[in-house]
Amino acid sequence: MTLNSKIPGGSLAQKWDNHKFEMNVINPVNKRKFQLIVVGTGLAGASAAASLGELGYNVMNFCIQDSPRRAHSIGAQGGINAAKNYPNDGDSIWRLFYDTIKGGDYRAREANVYRLAQVSNNIIDQCVAQGVPFAREYGGLLANRSFGGALVARTFYARGQTGQQLLLGAYSSLMHQVDEGMVRLFPRHEMVDLVIVDGKARGIVTRNLVTGAYDTFVADAVILATGGYGTAYYLSTLATNSNAAAIWRAHKKGAFFGNPCFVQIHPTCIPRSGDYQSKLTLMSESLRNDGRVWVPKNKGDKRPPNEIPEEERDYYLERKYPTFGNMVPRDVASRNAKAVCDEGRGVGDTGLAVYLDFSDAIKRFGQATIEEKYGNLFEMYKLITDEDGYEVPMRIFPAVHYTMGGLWVDYNLMSNLPGLYVLGEANFSDHGANRLGASALMQGLSDGYFVIPYTIGDYLAGTNLQKVTEDHDSFKEAISDVKARDEKLLSMNGSRTVKEFHREIGNILWNYVGMSRDKEGLKQALQKIPQLRDEFWQDVKVAGRADTLNKNLEFAGRVADYMELAELMAYDALHRTESCGGHFREESQTKEGEALRDDENFTYVAAWEFKGTDKKWELHKEPLIFENVTPVQRSYK
């Protein structure tokens, strides 16, 4: 099968406008005849459901939390990028596009990224109008700060709670549409399968997380906005309920998975302290605006940080990357932190941490200014570590944070399965092999507010959709498969808990498909994962019953997915013998130890087709064509 990315013709700047004009449009009074399903209520899902409801479509919106306001977009701290150029520092749509495509190490589509940069400004307008309380200057205008991978200040923010405030904005519009009767909400419902009829996505199966009831829902199109799969690593900055169920089960129904090995490991997280730990806490990358990263020059220097004199400190990012300094992109910052720790210069009890030091910034601006900018992050750090970041340098270490990979979609955000759309982190589309800071919020809202409302109309208008009901065999089959799977999980009563299996699969991924990868390690992972999967299906112990609220059963289903997904991640990582962005292959690096791409052989999106659990995936390649930028070795020196 050839993948058709459906990139419109015309010059880069005109593609989206041309496309909007060429697409089919549905008469406003006919929109109410269509039923749409949106799964997920994060930035992408909530903004899509609200905007589609406003247009007049009937929308059913599902989420696993008790309220749509709690989706994990809420955890994003630092900000959202836009090409407004309010600071007058030379920003433009082109520069945002260029930074994003370069930041992604030339593994994203030009047309998608350009569109993202174009609509970025509309997003800020939309959010301000909704009452999102962005930070402002004394004159009453919007404030900006800078983020990694950019030399301009283009990031809008609401203290350290930008994701929360943007999500509450989208949620408020969503709840308005609920009140208008255009969106029906289904909180505490987990999508457990996708239903295909005549080759088209026509509905979903859900489990009611309170009663345990399995239900089916029919629609004319299904939109997944269910986030990334970083929880496969067990420890990550994701929420405990974040999971891959929706995208993974759609993948098993035929949707191709794009670049599964592209995972972002975020440099500024609070280091782990013990085995009991259930998650890692991120501190916004914006801290690197004013904080300086360092380790002792000498190995094994165990003196308290404040006793280490200036000349015995190595500000390694400033030393190696004088132009970008502490503001290098995330993949570069993480890899360098790992490198200095591997050299034995890591700090803290575990030696797996580096310092993030604010003493110079406090001297220059005063503690009050630093408090106003980052107060909540310092509080969070104190709460977790019992240390005061104003007095002693913070300790930070990289942690799994975001997955650039996801279901493959075309320019219209439709997967290879007709009628199945994938938005936000759940798709693979805009960030290539590394996402720049403050770009996730931008992409989620771009997809939901400004892309899907147009592109879905084109599909619905141009497709002959036969009438389908829940009595169709495909729905009956799907629901009985799902029930059988849960029954099997509950019936094994083995000797290891779901958490133990989750930890084990996470360890394999972290060790072999983590910050650096090599052929030997990946081959080992590909042996260990199927072995662990077999053990899981023979020996897992799941508590309780299916006909009640049972979080242990929910988790068991999700961990079962990771047992398969982890294999695909390792498989993809092994096949891509180049380094690019967050995917660092030991075998492919420059003399200075930077990621070395192999453009001749790997300038493509790897889209994997599922062939059966014990069969190999089939690779489909979507070539990436660069007509407007020339891929070069990324340099932040």
Added chain:
Amino acid sequence: MEKKNMTIHLKIWRQKDSLAKGRFVSYTVDDVNPDMSFLEMLDILNEKLIRQNEEPLEFDNDCREGICGMCGVVINGTAHGPRRGTTTCELRMREFRDGDTIVVEPWRAKGFPVLKDLVVDRSAFDRIISKGGYITIRTGSAPEASAIHVPKENADLAMDYAACIGCGACVAACPNASAALFVGAKISQFALLPQGHPEAIRRVERMTAQMDTEKFGACSNHGECEAVCPKKISITAIARMRREYWKALVA
């Protein structure tokens, strides 16, 4: 620095479903590391219960970094526990001592029926928001962002109120189970921004009416809500809401 592990005794509310009668059940958790979060301590209890073929304890949680508002239990009589300005998930075991007995209960309020164990139904909050906790703006119709000026003081204050995470601790702590702080925070955020003004009257009327429909009690200025709010939202939100309400009455 090596920290000494603790033994913690727990009395936890167990309730099979919304119709069943609940009761307290006692448990003991050994080897509690003081740096552990309160929920990680409950995770350990659950692993133990699962191994013993008992039903694990159900409690809501998600982000585990104090921002999603999903978690929340009453700990020794205080919503979200002893430390001010934190959610249950942010609470660390170093707040307790070796050998302590901790009593854990769900939010208790008519507006928040218990679903199972410590899990309650807070959908009433969503219904209140749906009645006016928004500014009507069709996607795509927004004016240029810099056309709207907001004095920094107002923007900062609006952000203070907007920080509400909708956890419901205010209701759980209030002797009247009033939702006034939650509703007041949203109304105050929009009252401080010019974008919020056109719908101000309709907003306060509809949201307060829904608050009554959902069986939340009236506010009688106890101030317990402010004391337990993990985001330290000021009770001035309620005063502002009252002002908006009076404005609506005379409008």
